[in-house]
Structure formats: C-alpha cells, structure tokens
Amino acid sequence: MNIPSQIVTLLAGIALTLVSLWYGQNHNLLPIAATATASLVDNLFNTMMVIGTGIFLLVNGILIYSVFNFGRKPGDETDGPPVHGNIPLEIVWTAIPAVIVLGLSIYSFDVYQSEGGQDPMDHSVAHHGKNHNQMAKMSGAAIAAPMIADATDAVTETLPAKQDAPTLGTVSPKVGDTSKPPEFVVNAAGMQYAWLFTYPDTEVIAAELHVPIDREVLINISANDVIHAFWVPEFRLKQDAVPGRQTEVRFIANRLGEYPLICAELCGAYHGAMKTKVVVESQADFDTWLQTQIASAEVGLDAALATNPAHMTEPEYLAPYAKEVGITAEMLQQLKPSGESVHDHSMS
Structure with missing residues (x-):
C-alpha cells in the first residue's frame, strides 16, 4: 500500500515533535535546583533542548534520507540534475533560525x-558598581599569612561601606525587584585564589558562604586582583567579579544543604583550586554559626589563608592530583627545569 508523501511527512513531523518534547523535558542534564528562581533557568534550558533536539533530528534525518534516496546508484556514471538554488527554500531556512534566535x-x-539581573542600559553607580578609586588595590600575594592584619583591612576596604548596605531583617520584595532592599546582604571578595565573605554589621569574615x-x-x-566569577550551579547563578567594579546577584535558597561555589573565569595558575561552598541552613543554625564566628572574628580569614594554593609550592599543590593518576615524584622531576627539585615527601 502506497502512503501519500504528505501523510508520511505529517507523521514524521508529529513523531519528531513528540520526541523533541519528551527529551527536552527528560534529559536529566541539570543538577538539583536549590533556589526559588532556578526553575526559570531550567524552563529556558528545557525550551532550548526541545528546539535543539528537533533541529538535530530534522537536519540529520534529511541528510540520511538524501544519502539513501539521492546517492549515486551502482553503475550510474551520469551527473546529477543541474540544480543551482531554491530561493523560497533558502528564505525559509534563513527566516526560521532568525525567529528562533530572536525568540x-x-x-x-x-x-x-526576573532573577534580578542588572539593566545594561542603566549606567548609574547603583547598577554598575563603585568606580576603581573606591575599590581596594590588593594583589593575591598580599594575603600571605605574615600579613593577615593588613589583608583583613584590605578586604574590608574592598567591600561596600556598612552604611551602604540595606538593614538586615527588611521585608523581602519579589526577586528581581531591585528597587527595594533585600532581606540579607553579604559582601564577597574574590582574590587569587580564594573567596572571602563579610557580613554587614558584624566583624565576621568567612571563607565559605552561609x-x-x-x-x-x-x-x-568585587575582585581584588584579576577577573573571577561567582558560580553556583545548583542556584543557576553566575556573575563575574571584575576588578574596580562591583556586581551583584540575588537569590532565595529554598533547599537545605551544601553547594559548591566555583570560580568560572581563568584567574591564574591555581584557578582550578579556587573553590568553596555555600551552606544553606535554617535560621536557627545560621544564627548559631554567626555567633560562633563573631566570637572568633579571624577564624574565617585564617581558614581561607591556610587553604589558599597561592602559598603552596608546585609539588604541594600537584601532589593529591598526581597521586590520583599514578604520577610519581620522579616523573614530576623530569618535567621540572634543571636546578629545581621535587621532594619525595610531597607525593606521600
């Protein structure tokens, strides 16, 4: 039984649409969503996956069909038909992608x-941060352990003045409404190779975000030296930290737990080690943690400095990674310039 080509095309289109819709909603490529607005990003990603899957199947289906239907038959030495173009078809396959990209x-x-992103047309200080003269100028080396006191002062200067920060406990507006102060403010400073967080109206400086x-x-x-990026995959948030400028992100965490906070901009030799975590906890647990930090105000800074790879030698930094892939100290020795040595104890 010969089925009309129009019917075949219709059935293929329905099948392609159903497969694209199903895969776009069931790809399981995203981590858990831990903020109130993460679903907005997930829905956008799912929409893009539906469209991308449909285009992939359509293009590859046409290619496979063309190979079998229009390929040269055995013994056929003739040329193909002299087709030089199809203006209506070219307009269609140019217009459709343009509409998709615009949409x-x-x-x-x-x-x-909706997530509270800054207006790119607003060039005011409130939206694009303080100028360079208002930001601290501190290199990564300036946070060495012998200079803890100086580093504390520099980090404090890097961040907005306390009187500029909204008062804690203010009634929360809808996320995305930047005209009203948020409930809770934290200042984050990125440096090679650590994040430091300060809490307004306290003396707390912590190496992890609570x-x-x-x-x-x-x-x-803000950033003290080079460009960094504040990225929490489970929050669906990523924001550059730019030297001399202040940027911001807003969110409402709605799932208890610990989530990795990663620097997503190449910031130097130890960029891969610039990681910390966001701890989402109950108000009671947060209050307990904050009081503990207030009681020992320098603990957070000491913790950040102790684990900062900027203070490690190359063997010390590479040791755990080299051990995982079976590289020995002798193998590293061969990669070092003459005159330098790698100590065996670093690989133990």
Missing part, C-alpha cells in the same frame, strides 16, 4: 531580569 533572546533576557533558607540574599561581588 530565545527575548525569553532569556526576561529570565535574566545563608539562611527562604530569605532573599543579595551578594555584593
């Missing part, structure tokens, strides 16, 4: 604004 651009910008669950959080982000 996704509008959709993604709407998600960005936030209470179900409260809107504003993170004021």
Whole structure:
C-alpha cells in the first residue's frame, strides 16, 4: 500500500515533535535546583533542548534520507540534475533560525531580569558598581599569612561601606525587584585564589558562604586582583567579579544543604583550586554559626589563608592530583627545569 508523501511527512513531523518534547523535558542534564528562581533557568534550558533536539533530528534525518534516496546508484556514471538554488527554500531556512534566535533572546533576557539581573542600559553607580578609586588595590600575594592584619583591612576596604548596605531583617520584595532592599546582604571578595565573605554589621569574615533558607540574599561581588566569577550551579547563578567594579546577584535558597561555589573565569595558575561552598541552613543554625564566628572574628580569614594554593609550592599543590593518576615524584622531576627539585615527601 502506497502512503501519500504528505501523510508520511505529517507523521514524521508529529513523531519528531513528540520526541523533541519528551527529551527536552527528560534529559536529566541539570543538577538539583536549590533556589526559588532556578526553575526559570531550567524552563529556558528545557525550551532550548526541545528546539535543539528537533533541529538535530530534522537536519540529520534529511541528510540520511538524501544519502539513501539521492546517492549515486551502482553503475550510474551520469551527473546529477543541474540544480543551482531554491530561493523560497533558502528564505525559509534563513527566516526560521532568525525567529528562533530572536525568540530565545527575548525569553532569556526576561529570565535574566526576573532573577534580578542588572539593566545594561542603566549606567548609574547603583547598577554598575563603585568606580576603581573606591575599590581596594590588593594583589593575591598580599594575603600571605605574615600579613593577615593588613589583608583583613584590605578586604574590608574592598567591600561596600556598612552604611551602604540595606538593614538586615527588611521585608523581602519579589526577586528581581531591585528597587527595594533585600532581606540579607553579604559582601564577597574574590582574590587569587580564594573567596572571602563579610557580613554587614558584624566583624565576621568567612571563607565559605552561609545563608539562611527562604530569605532573599543579595551578594555584593568585587575582585581584588584579576577577573573571577561567582558560580553556583545548583542556584543557576553566575556573575563575574571584575576588578574596580562591583556586581551583584540575588537569590532565595529554598533547599537545605551544601553547594559548591566555583570560580568560572581563568584567574591564574591555581584557578582550578579556587573553590568553596555555600551552606544553606535554617535560621536557627545560621544564627548559631554567626555567633560562633563573631566570637572568633579571624577564624574565617585564617581558614581561607591556610587553604589558599597561592602559598603552596608546585609539588604541594600537584601532589593529591598526581597521586590520583599514578604520577610519581620522579616523573614530576623530569618535567621540572634543571636546578629545581621535587621532594619525595610531597607525593606521600
């Protein structure tokens, strides 16, 4: 039984649409969502996956069909038909991608604004941060252990003045409404190769970020030396930390737990080790942690300095990674320039 080509095309289109919709919603490529607005990013990603899957199947289906249907038959030495172009078809396959890209651009910008993204057309200090003269100038080397006191002062100067920060306990607006102060403010400073977090109205400086669950959080982000990036995959947030500028992110964490905070901009030799964590905990647990930190104000800074790979020798930094892949101290020795040595104890 010969089925009309129109029916075959319709059935293929329905099948392609159903497969694309199913895979776009069931790809399981994203980590758990731990903020109130993470679903906005997930829905955008799912939409892109649906469209991408459909285009992939359509293009590859046409290619496979063309190979079998229009390929040269055995013994056929003739040339193909002299087809030089199809203007209507070229307009269609140019217009459709243009409409898709425009639609996704509008959709993604709407998600960005809903998450509290900064207005790119607003060039005021409130949206684009303090100028360079208001930011501390401290290199990564300046946070060496013998200079803890100086580093503490420099980190404090790097971050916005306390009187500029909204008062804690303010009623939370909807995420994305930057006209009102958030409930909770933390200042984050990125440096080679650590994150330091200060809490307004306290003397707390911590090497990891603690936030209470179900409260809107504003993170004021700055960089002391080179560009870094504040990235928490489970929060669906990524924001550059730019030297001489202040940026920000807003979120409401709605899932208890610990989540990795990663620097997502190449910032130097030990970029891969610039990691810490975000701890989302109940208000009671957060209050307990904060009081503990207040009682020992320098603990957070000491912790960051103790684990900062900028103070490690190359053998000390590479030892755990080399051991995992079976590289010995002798093998590392061969990679070192003459006159330098790698000590065996670093690989133990």
